Amino acid sequence: MQHPQSQPIRTRAVLAGITALALSAALAACSSGSSKPAAAPKPGGNAAAVAPAAPASPGTPAAPSTTASSAPSADGKVVMPAGPAADLKKFRDTKAGPIMETTLAGKKSGVSGQVWVWLPPQYNDPKYAKFGFPVLTLYAGGQSNGYNTWAGTQLQIQEIDAQLAQQQQAHPFIMIMPVQNLTDVERKSLDCSDIPGQPKMGTWMSQDVPDFVRANFRTLKARDSWGLMGASSGADCSAKLAMQHPDLFKAAVAIDGDFKADSSLWKGHEAEQDANSPDKLISTSKADVKMLATVGGGGDASEISVVKKWVANAAAPTTVEYYEQPGGKHLTTDFGKMIPMTLEWLTKNLTGPESDS
Numbered sequence: 605m606q607h608p609q610s611q612p613i614r615t616r617a618v619l620a621g622i623t624a625l626a627l628s629a630a631l632a633a634c635s636s637g638s639s640k641p642a643a644a645p646k647p648g649g650n651a652a653a654v655a656p657a658a659p660a661s662p663g664t665p666a667a668p669s670t671t672a673s674s675a676p677s678a679d680g681k682v683v684m685p686a687g688p689a690a691d692l693k694k695f696r697d698t699k700a701g702p703i704m705e706t707t708l709a710g711k712k713s714g715v716s717g718q719v720w721v722w723l724p725p726q727y728n729d730p731k732y733a734k735f736g737f738p739v740l741t742l743y744a745g746g747q748s749n750g751y752n753t754w755a756g757t758q759l760q761i762q763e764i765d766a767q768l769a770q771q772q773q774a775h776p777f778i779m780i781m782p783v784q785n786l787t788d789v790e791r792k793s794l795d796c797s798d799i800p801g802q803p804k805m806g807t808w809m810s811q812d813v814p815d816f817v818r819a820n821f822r823t824l825k826a827r828d829s830w831g832l833m834g835a836s837s838g839a840d841c842s843a844k845l846a847m848q849h850p851d852l853f854k855a856a857v858a859i860d861g862d863f864k865a866d867s868s869l870w871k872g873h874e875a876e877q878d879a880n881s882p883d884k885l886i887s888t889s890k891a892d893v894k895m896l897a898t899v900g901g902g903g904d905a906s907e908i909s910v911v912k913k914w915v916a917n918a919a920a921p922t923t924v925e926y927y928e929q930p931g932g933k934h935l936t937t938d939f940g941k942m943i944p945m946t947l948e949w950l951t952k953n954l955t956g957p958e959s960d961s
Contacts, residue, residue, distance in 0.1 A: 683818050690820050695720055703781075712808075712815075715786075724776030737822060747787070747790060784838065810852065833859070834861075836859070836861065843886075860907065887917045
């Protein structure tokens with residue numbers, strides 16, 4: 605199910621608009637990374653800030669295999685899928701291969717929700733058969749109940765990643781796109797958290813979803829290959845989960861967030877609310893994670909102020925870079941323009957495909 609909404613403004617506003625437009629200039633002063641993007645079995649090349657050329661046709665890879673296989677040796681980098689195999693069905697085709705969909709019944713949280721998956725073309729290339737791949741989890745704006753806009757046609761992040769990976773400017777990421785809520789009612793948002801008395805969405809996102817990914821796909825053991833990205837309310841999720849789970853995630857991108865856990869469901873649980881609110885966590889975080897916070901420079905001045913203040917409150921070992929998109933507004937079309945730069949930033953801060961040989 606796609607969720608075609610197109611109204612702007614409001615940091616928790618539902619993502620909307622049309623497909624990603626022209627590529628924006630790369631982020632100035634990005635931090636240097638520990639790995640390089642890959643388009644061949646032995647990754648190489650620099651993640652240069654160059655706009656991709658006209659799309660090459662990467663072809664359509666086979667649907668993801670759900671056949672379980674044995675886990676790796678204890679000292680290996682690669683985690684081979686050991687099952688249980690998920691029931692993945694095609695959601696839609698893209699020029700860079702199919703997006704699959706499944707319902708994940710979380711064993712640790714008790715939450716059942718939809719998850720969409722895209723595998724880069726390299727994943728099914730025989731040359732990469734023994735490679736583990738980096739994982740990027742994407743959070744949508746709005747309620748994200750029954751949809752995730754990163755899986756729909758409004759944002760073409762899969763095609764852009766395939767182009768950039770082919771040009772060795774970005775890693776070929778496994779992309780995981782979960783729902784974030786179980787209702788369309790905004791005041792009953794679960795804030796990507798375990799709100800007392802409510803479904804344990806925080807546990808589902810931080811434990812059940814990564815477990816699902818490892819069970820079904822070739823990944824890498826270290827957190828250095830696991831990243832998060834979200835826009836609007838999804839930005840709050842990516843920032844919060846990165847700070848709360850630095851053992852799982854190394855880097856996160858937050859596009860146009862307001863960094864608040866403000867669901868009405870927190871009433872009577874203010875201490876727990878503060879412990880899950882990114883605007884509080886940023887001042888107390890001891891997480892060794894890298895984050896990029898962006899905001900549209902052509903939007904509401906108050907939104908710019910919120911993001912700048914949030915960035916300023918970060919303290920080592922947590923690091924946050926700031927980027928102000930020239931002329932950008934709180935619109936999906938503008939979020940889309942950020943995709944190339946954010947993928948390049950994530951590539952600089954996460955490891956790419958690796959094998960144990």
